[in-house]
Amino acid sequence: MRRHTQFSFLGVVVIEIVFAASGLGQTKLPQKPPAATSATADRLGMTCAQILEITSTDWTSKFTQQKGSTPENSLRAISAYGKCYDARTDSLAAALAKKGTGPTKKARADFTQFEAAIKAFTTKAVANAQPPPDAVRGAYVNLYEKQFRREFYSEYEQKSLNRPLTPDESDEYRKAKNRFGELIGLLPQDKGHELHESFGDVLGSLELGLPMNLALYRYAIFILEPPSEKPFGPPPF
Numbered sequence: 455m456r457r458h459t460q461f462s463f464l465g466v467v468v469i470e471i472v473f474a475a476s477g478l479g480q481t482k483l484p485q486k487p488p489a490a491t492s493a494t495a496d497r498l499g500m501t502c503a504q505i506l507e508i509t510s511t512d513w514t515s516k517f518t519q520q521k522g523s524t525p526e527n528s529l530r531a532i533s534a535y536g537k538c539y540d541a542r543t544d545s546l547a548a549a550l551a552k553k554g555t556g557p558t559k560k561a562r563a564d565f566t567q568f569e570a571a572i573k574a575f576t577t578k579a580v581a582n583a584q585p586p587p588d589a590v591r592g593a594y595v596n597l598y599e600k601q602f603r604r605e606f607y608s609e610y611e612q613k614s615l616n617r618p619l620t621p622d623e624s625d626e627y628r629k630a631k632n633r634f635g636e637l638i639g640l641l642p643q644d645k646g647h648e649l650h651e652s653f654g655d656v657l658g659s660l661e662l663g664l665p666m667n668l669a670l671y672r673y674a675i676f677i678l679e680p681p682s683e684k685p686f687g688p689p690p691f
Contacts, residue, residue, distance in 0.1 A: 502538035532593040568660040579677040616663040630671035637678040
């Protein structure tokens, strides 16, 4: 009976030592350093300022050359560019607000309505584009939509609200309106009318200068223009 008790006691001690050692081992395991965020990894070691010095298409080409030429990597590249573009606009908006030279509260509210009108038009334009844009082209559409917020704050920074068009811009503006009309004319009549009306809502939602109007026409043409045709103009950035 004594020998049995002694054996049970020793067994309990051994079990406790094993569990203690196991717990000690767990607490001593080294912590893995946090993985680099995808945002940082997708900048290829470059700063946002360096990325924005090149065009979005050149950046995507550079990215896919290093990571592999797949649609998924193209989407990653476009997303990284867009985040840098937004960060730069956010910085400009904050700087203008700090100096008290940015848009008023009413101007910002009006611009919010303008953005809502753009998104409504974009949804309709993408749905009616022939052929429908694939995922990569759709990502570029979302990217190029960011130009209007940047332009909005840039006009306050440069004090260039409602500046006139240059002669070259005036010529392009005329051609852009004609090209937009041609693309609308290729759609079924009801769809074309609906899209034309939606674009009119964009133009009428804010007191826009002619340079912003020209940018809007370029944007609309980019969405509606078949990728098989020669582009009306280069991407905005």
